[in-house]
Amino acid sequence: MNMERTGYGVTTSYNRNDRSLQMNQLRNDKLRAGAVITGIWNKRSYRVERSLGQGSNGVVYLVAALAEDETVKTGSTRYALKLGADTIEFQSEINAIRALEQGLKQGLNRDRSNPQLPYFIEADDWEAGVGKRPFYVMRYVSGQSVQSFVSSRGSDWFGPLCGQVLERLATLHEQGFIFGDLKLEHIKVKPNGDVDLIDYGGLTQLGKSVKQFTEWYDRGFWNAGSRAADVGYDLFSFAVMTIHLCQDSAFKRVMKGSLPQTRQTEELLHIIDSNAVLIPYREWYYRALSGKFNDSRRAFQEWQRITRQVGRTIPRRAIPTPSWLKWSFGVSILLLLISIGYWAWHERWVQDLLMS
Amino acid sequence: MLKQILLITDGCSNVGIQPAVAASQAREAGMTVNVVGIVDDGTIGEYGAAEIEEIARMGGGVSRIVHQRDLSYTIQQMTRKTVVQTIHQVVNHELKHILGKQEGGTTVEALPPSQRAEVVRVMDEMSEQSSLRVALLIDASASMKPKLPSVEEAIRDLMLSLQARQGKSEIAVFHFPGNHSDEPAKLDVEWASDLSRMKRLLHRIPMRGTTPTGPALLHVLDYCQYDSSYIHSEQYGDLPARQHEHGTDGVWSDYVL
Numbered sequence: 381m382n383m384e385r386t387g388y389g390v391t392t393s394y395n396r397n398d399r400s401l402q403m404n405q406l407r408n409d410k411l412r413a414g415a416v417i418t419g420i421w422n423k424r425s426y427r428v429e430r431s432l433g434q435g436s437n438g439v440v441y442l443v444a445a446l447a448e449d450e451t452v453k454t455g456s457t458r459y460a461l462k463l464g465a466d467t468i469e470f471q472s473e474i475n476a477i478r479a480l481e482q483g484l485k486q487g488l489n490r491d492r493s494n495p496q497l498p499y500f501i502e503a504d505d506w507e508a509g510v511g512k513r514p515f516y517v518m519r520y521v522s523g524q525s526v527q528s529f530v531s532s533r534g535s536d537w538f539g540p541l542c543g544q545v546l547e548r549l550a551t552l553h554e555q556g557f558i559f560g561d562l563k564l565e566h567i568k569v570k571p572n573g574d575v576d577l578i579d580y581g582g583l584t585q586l587g588k589s590v591k592q593f594t595e596w597y598d599r600g601f602w603n604a605g606s607r608a609a610d611v612g613y614d615l616f617s618f619a620v621m622t623i624h625l626c627q628d629s630a631f632k633r634v635m636k637g638s639l640p641q642t643r644q645t646e647e648l649l650h651i652i653d654s655n656a657v658l659i660p661y662r663e664w665y666y667r668a669l670s671g672k673f674n675d676s677r678r679a680f681q682e683w684q685r686i687t688r689q690v691g692r693t694i695p696r697r698a699i700p701t702p703s704w705l706k707w708s709f710g711v712s713i714l715l716l717l718i719s720i721g722y723w724a725w726h727e728r729w730v731q732d733l734l735m736s
Numbered sequence: 737m738l739k740q741i742l743l744i745t746d747g748c749s750n751v752g753i754q755p756a757v758a759a760s761q762a763r764e765a766g767m768t769v770n771v772v773g774i775v776d777d778g779t780i781g782e783y784g785a786a787e788i789e790e791i792a793r794m795g796g797g798v799s800r801i802v803h804q805r806d807l808s809y810t811i812q813q814m815t816r817k818t819v820v821q822t823i824h825q826v827v828n829h830e831l832k833h834i835l836g837k838q839e840g841g842t843t844v845e846a847l848p849p850s851q852r853a854e855v856v857r858v859m860d861e862m863s864e865q866s867s868l869r870v871a872l873l874i875d876a877s878a879s880m881k882p883k884l885p886s887v888e889e890a891i892r893d894l895m896l897s898l899q900a901r902q903g904k905s906e907i908a909v910f911h912f913p914g915n916h917s918d919e920p921a922k923l924d925v926e927w928a929s930d931l932s933r934m935k936r937l938l939h940r941i942p943m944r945g946t947t948p949t950g951p952a953l954l955h956v957l958d959y960c961q962y963d964s965s966y967i968h969s970e971q972y973g974d975l976p977a978r979q980h981e982h983g984t985d986g987v988w989s990d991y992v993l
Binding site: 421467468469471472474475478503504505512514587588589590591595600601606607608609640641 | 808809816817820824844845846848849852853856857859860864889893896897899900901902
């Protein structure tokens with residue numbers, strides 16, 4: 381990686397020698413808690429509280445909005461602030477998010493209310509001392525990861541939670557976008573069980589090429605289709621991701637053993653067959669993995685139907701017999717045998733029979 | 737048309753012209769040279785790493801040293817980002833022309849957010865729609881032999897990503913050294929936009945010790961230049977005609993070629 385760069389990775393002049401992918405650089409300069417970020421265009425300030433993680437085009441921080449007198453008012457709202465390095469890529473992410481929000485807002489007037497809004501607060505540049513860095517501020521979603529939610533509360537939550545993810549995807553698709561880089565880290569479960577997608581860095585217009593993806597969940601990686609943004613791309617990622625969620629060890633085993641040329645979605649269907657939670661959805665998975673859904677709203681409804689069925693079926697699994705019951709049964713049999721013997725001994729005809 | 741050369745190697749050149757010189761000639765000809773240094777469990781060595789970095793710098797591109805399992809994703813991202821960067825430069829160049837020496841208004845980054853949003857939207861369209869050619873140059877020296885399957889896999893993966901673009905994308909594949917001493921690099925795959933029917937990409941790899949990276953780069957450069965769109969349209973009649981009607985391509989060929 382070309383590290384011969386000044387500033388924070390912003391190309392400020394037409395200079396062919398001064399190019400870089402700027403991928404590693406983002407990770408190297410994290411801001412500390414207490415740092416203040418001020419926008420040069422809108423003049424609003426934010427104070428960094430902590431880092432929330434590395435997003436696709438930058439680092440995301442939890443921030444508090446500063447009042448005019450540079451103090452944080454008690455009870456002031458917390459936001460997530462994403463600080464980028466590559467202005468062009470970053471702007472393109474902002475463009476996609478704003479276009480999506482525009483569409484959602486328009487839909488809001490005719491449609492039901494959308495709790496997802498407002499997602500995007502503002503975009504600005506920050507004079508970081510050694511160069512300008514772009515940032516944007518969005519709603520902060522606090523919550524648990526799906527893995528920890530499901531593992532602490534049980535697999536009954538699998539169907540309903542994943543159903544919500546599908547609903548979010550369907551809403552995106554109706555606006556002409558796909559989420560693109562779907563992965564477990566990009567899903568948050570709020571304490572009330574609501575699911576939110578975070579980090580829209582992979583947002584791609586339908587028909588364009590998918591720029592960012594996670595190899596394991598990528599349709600191309602599984603030799604199962606193109607990397608062009610269509611509804612099926614997200615559904616494919618969703619399918620692989622949720623199989624991974626349910627069967628972590630089996631999934632990793634398949635990933636380790638598979639060769640790129642022979643990697644096939646059949647291996648994923650085998651994992652489903654060995655998992656009681658996934659089995660009811662087998663047909664759904666088959667369709668998602670082989671690109672047979674072309675309407676994600678329908679795919680969502682189909683998922684919901686299965687989830688409802690699963691919820692209403694009382695498993696016929698027998699309750700295991702407690703061990704005290706087994707013991708007492710054994711003891712009573714023994715007592716029965718002893719008493720039969722005793723009774724028989726007392727009966728004369730038995731004695732006679734034995735004597736003769 | 738955007739043109740890139742992607743060199744995949746695991747060590748130092750040892751014969752012929754310095755590869756950095758060859759890379760700089762490619763840049764002069766309007767191409768971008770990216771370099772991936774590939775390692776398995778060992779390291780690439782200080783000298784090798786420095787050479788890789790220098791080839792990319794002189795070629796106007798970027799370099800990365802990766803483990804072979806990360807090869808696919810790395811070259812996909814590199815290629816994509818290089819397309820964006822090339823368009824970025826052209827746009828910056830144009831902005832300089834349009835806005836002149838106006839204070840702070842000469843690059844995309846310096847534009848106020850609303851204008852920047854609009855310019856980047858157009859740039860994204862261009863990145864997606866411009867036609868692209870990537871010539872891959874694969875080091876096939878003895879030490880690379882065990883890594884060639886992953887290289888081949890990565891090339892197929894790159895093709896898959898490029899096929900998803902709206903613009904025409906083609907790749908050509910070379911390996912070096914060639915079969916005899918007069919041949920610095922051997923053409924394996926001619927400009928192609930679909931590799932799925934090709935069973936093998938790299939053929940007849942000789943076991944020779946030399947690594948003529950510089951001469952091989954020049955060989956690829958000659959191929960890319962000789963096979964210009966003019967000659968291309970003569971050879972393949974109606975195929976590129978569609979491309980010339982394409983508005984964006986016309987604009988780009990003025991500046992990039």
